[in-house]
Amino acid sequence: MTQCEICGTEIKGEAQYIIIGSSKLMVCKSCARYGTIVVDKKTKHESRVKSESRLYELMDHEIEEGMEGMEGYGRRIKEAREKAGLKQAELAKRINEKQSLLRKIENEEIIPSEEVMRKINRVLNL
Numbered sequence: 533m534t535q536c537e538i539c540g541t542e543i544k545g546e547a548q549y550i551i552i553g554s555s556k557l558m559v560c561k562s563c564a565r566y567g568t569i570v571v572d573k574k575t576k577h578e579s580r581v582k583s584e585s586r587l588y589e590l591m592d593h594e595i596e597e598g599m600e601g602m603e604g605y606g607r608r609i610k611e612a613r614e615k616a617g618l619k620q621a622e623l624a625k626r627i628n629e630k631q632s633l634l635r636k637i638e639n640e641e642i643i644p645s646e647e648v649m650r651k652i653n654r655v656l657n658l
Contacts, residue, residue: 536560606640612656613638627651 534543537557547558550567557567613623620638624631629648636642637652644652652658 534558536563538563538566604640605643606638608658609652609656610638612658616656623652623655626655 534547535541536543536547536559538559539562541560543558543560545561548561548564549570550557550559550564551570552567556570559566613620616623618626620634621631624634627634627648629651633642633644633648637644637648
């Protein structure tokens with residue numbers, strides 16, 4: 533009996549081989565979506581590595597393009613908030629978002645959505 537290395541269920545039919553990070557896993561068909569499918573010479577699976585790798589490269593490129601000009605955005609937001617004399621909780625209330633979201637934005641842990649950025653810009657006159 534062969535088990536899926538992600539969900540642990542018995543693999544019926546042929547196992548799929550995927551790569552997640554630097555790990556190669558033998559998985560069931562439903563868990564194959566969590567990684568990049570690779571060809572295993574023993575099972576002769578059709579390769580989707582090139583097309584999926586290319587897709588991820590394109591996605592990475594789009595993310596990098598979207599981040600251009602975003603260097604120091606959290607610091608700029610924090611400085612503008614402090615200059616306006618607002619605490620994080622006050623700004624969060626004014627833009628109708630959670631304070632934890634604002635904290636993560638200011639610490640540059642996340643990139644704010646366009647909607648959140650518009651609200652912040654409107655309140656802080658950026």
